[in-house]
Amino acid sequence: MKVRYSFILFYLWCVTLLSAQTPLFNNMQASGVLGQMNFTSNLSGTNSSSLNSPSGVAVDPKTGKLFVVDRYNNRILRWSSTAKMTNGSPAEAVFGQPDFTTSSSGLSASKFNDPLRVHIDSSGRLWVSDYLNNRVLRFDNASSKSIGASADAVLGQPDFTTNTGATSAIKMKGPVGVFVDKSGKLWVTDRLNHRVLRFDNALLKINGASADGILGQTDFVTGTSGLSAIKMNRPMGVYVDSEDHMWVCEDDNNRVIRFDSVSLKINGAAADGVLGQADFSSNVKSLSRNGVSNIRGVFGDAAGRLYIADEDNSRILVFNHAASLSNGAFADYVLGKTDFGSNPIIQQEIYDPSTLNYLFFMPRETTAVINGKYPLIVTLHGIGDGGTDLWKVKHEGLPKILDGKNTFPFIVVSPQCPATTEWYYNDGVQAKVDKLIDSVIARYPVDTNRIYLTGLSMGGIGTLDLAIRYPKRFAALIPAAFRIEDGWNLCAIKDIPMWAFHGEKDDIIPFSKAQTVINILTVCGGNPIFTSYPDLYHDAWTRAYNNPAIYDWLLTKKKQ
Numbered sequence: 001m002k003v004r005y006s007f008i009l010f011y012l013w014c015v016t017l018l019s020a021q022t023p024l025f026n027n028m029q030a031s032g033v034l035g036q037m038n039f040t041s042n043l044s045g046t047n048s049s050s051l052n053s054p055s056g057v058a059v060d061p062k063t064g065k066l067f068v069v070d071r072y073n074n075r076i077l078r079w080s081s082t083a084k085m086t087n088g089s090p091a092e093a094v095f096g097q098p099d100f101t102t103s104s105s106g107l108s109a110s111k112f113n114d115p116l117r118v119h120i121d122s123s124g125r126l127w128v129s130d131y132l133n134n135r136v137l138r139f140d141n142a143s144s145k146s147i148g149a150s151a152d153a154v155l156g157q158p159d160f161t162t163n164t165g166a167t168s169a170i171k172m173k174g175p176v177g178v179f180v181d182k183s184g185k186l187w188v189t190d191r192l193n194h195r196v197l198r199f200d201n202a203l204l205k206i207n208g209a210s211a212d213g214i215l216g217q218t219d220f221v222t223g224t225s226g227l228s229a230i231k232m233n234r235p236m237g238v239y240v241d242s243e244d245h246m247w248v249c250e251d252d253n254n255r256v257i258r259f260d261s262v263s264l265k266i267n268g269a270a271a272d273g274v275l276g277q278a279d280f281s282s283n284v285k286s287l288s289r290n291g292v293s294n295i296r297g298v299f300g301d302a303a304g305r306l307y308i309a310d311e312d313n314s315r316i317l318v319f320n321h322a323a324s325l326s327n328g329a330f331a332d333y334v335l336g337k338t339d340f341g342s343n344p345i346i347q348q349e350i351y352d353p354s355t356l357n358y359l360f361f362m363p364r365e366t367t368a369v370i371n372g373k374y375p376l377i378v379t380l381h382g383i384g385d386g387g388t389d390l391w392k393v394k395h396e397g398l399p400k401i402l403d404g405k406n407t408f409p410f411i412v413v414s415p416q417c418p419a420t421t422e423w424y425y426n427d428g429v430q431a432k433v434d435k436l437i438d439s440v441i442a443r444y445p446v447d448t449n450r451i452y453l454t455g456l457s458m459g460g461i462g463t464l465d466l467a468i469r470y471p472k473r474f475a476a477l478i479p480a481a482f483r484i485e486d487g488w489n490l491c492a493i494k495d496i497p498m499w500a501f502h503g504e505k506d507d508i509i510p511f512s513k514a515q516t517v518i519n520i521l522t523v524c525g526g527n528p529i530f531t532s533y534p535d536l537y538h539d540a541w542t543r544a545y546n547n548p549a550i551y552d553w554l555l556t557k558k559k560q
Contacts, residue, residue: 024318024333024335025333026334026337026339028335032085032086032087033088034066034084034089035049035054036088037087044072046100047100048077048090049089049090049091052070052071053070055069055117056118056129056297057118058119058120059084060120060142060143061120062123062143063124064084065080067079067118067142069115069116071116073103074097074104074106074111074112074114075094075097076096076118077094078091078093078094078142080092093145094147094148095126095147096112098110098147099147099148105132107160108150108160109150109160110148110150110151113130113132114133115128115131116131116176117176117177119179119180120142121180121184122182123203124140124141124143125138125139125140127180129177131191132163132174133163134157134165134172134174135154136154136156136178136186136188137153138151138154154208155188155202155207155209156171156175156188157171157208158207159208167193167222172190172193172197173190173191173192173193173223175188175190176189176237177235177236177238177239177248177249177297178238179240181240181263182240184203185199185200185201186202187199187238189235189237191235192223194217194223194225194232194235195214195215195216195217195235196214196215196216197214198211198215200212213265215262215265215267216230216231216232216235216248216268217231217267217268218230219267219268227253227281227283228270228280228281229271230269230270230271232248232250233250233251234250235248236249236251236296236297237249237295237297239299241300243323244262244264245258245259245261246258246259246262247298247322248271249308250295251294251295251296252283253277254286254291254293254294255274255277256274257271257280258272258275260272260273273326275325275327275328275329276295276328277291277327279327285312285391285394286346287313287403288340288341289330289334290328290329292310292313293312293313293403300322304320305319306319306322312394312403313337313341313403313404315334315336315337317331317334318335319331319332320332345403345408347359347361347394347403347414348360355433355435356415356416356429356432357390358393358413358416358436359393359413359414359416360412360413361402361408361413362411363408365406374409374446375450375451375452375555376410376413376440376441376447377398377410377452377554378412378414379399379413379454379459380433380453380456380458380459380462381397381416381417381456381458381459382459383458386416386419386422387416387419388418390416392416396456396541398414399414401545408551409555411440413436415433415436422461423455423458423459423461423463423465424458424464424485430462433466434473448559449475449558450555450559451475451559452475452476452554453467454479455479457482457508457538460481460482460483461479461482461483463479463482464477464482464488464490465484465485467493468488468492468493471496474559475554476497476553477493477496477498477499478498478501478544478550480500480502481509481538481541482500482502482509483513483516484516490517491521491524491526493526494524497557499530499531500514500517500528501531501541502515502531502540503535503536503537503539504534504536505534506536507538508538514530514532518530531544
């Protein structure tokens, strides 16, 4: 299972709380933190001062109170105007749950199912995109509502007990971005219908009312994605400035598109500008001053600056005078990074019909070179990233964090599994991976005594399977979110050093199945290292691959 987090969006919205005249500079530090007591903690939790994947933030312009979407706790927390400025302070109220210790999803006027974004309009109304319930909820006078209060209205569904997704003027399918402009129009990015919906006089709309306009599609019954000035591919965020310029960020098109005089646009109208790409027909991922990779949020301030949450690059790009910029313009500032990625190492896409297509990372860092040879890491992705779109391999795991990692000392090869199989199916895919490794050894300076194998979820299972089939190939193993199939001979790899990772709350691969692997290896005489995360579900890999210690550990291992 592929899980995507939006921690960076929390930072994005916090930045926009700054005065429009606040001077910015590259790598500007945050001045405070909520959800943690300090900047070095990142534990999730369910209480009044903890968060679990915050994905949206808004401030009531009337009261100064702060609202934060606590996505995986299925709730929204509210901080008072004073408490929001104190590190680690507790929230004063919660919506979507009856108390601060409950995190269950639901379908009613007082429950959410994967809420993603919030917006507070000029009158203090809270608008919430309830993603898996396929709806947008409205809470009037949100700053004064009590804990567990019910929503006052719903759009995208006829009532509070229906959540079916559809492609029509009265239905939504995975809404994300919500924004009310100065004229009272509500704009909603209907992500899985690849469109933006417009609701005029949103406050007066009855439950389940029809949208009044649409962009990204020519009509309300079409929901196809595309790459052009008139099409979208999974739009995420939306922002409209005081001059009627609208920006929409698209996750899969890796861009932000601009609509001028958007209130006057006819259905299906073309965008007027684009950032993150040179034109409307490009959607390449990039780590650069004018390139992006998987944009998750967009917002602006009164000074005309536009902020873009560039998730895969772990940064926020800031564009001054955004409405007047030409297509593909350079950003003025970067937050979260020291620079724009000057001369970054980018993984190459290698297409090899004789084996498997793969991403290739060749390091510049030479500290791990021995006799002219580099250590090699082979990574196996999860089930959601297979197929023929090679860029999908960067969605999770080690490939996600490699681009621009100029100090990383390993060669890294990340093959893509065909959609017709899985890494551990007994149909010959393992032989293709083995052949691919031989091809890489022949083409690049690989130290054959330092070849390491890692993988997540399906790839974690595949890591064990491939090692069992080729036990003399690998110097160390790092499976994450893993298990084995019945009959596998784990004792064949007892002498290969292994550091394994698993979430104790994993509801996809139960923790007990991972523990069984460790127990069997131990009985066989192996000495595996096992790190379990009590607070994590299936995604044990994000924390594991972001831990520098595992790479230091790998460099101590050589094939005997």
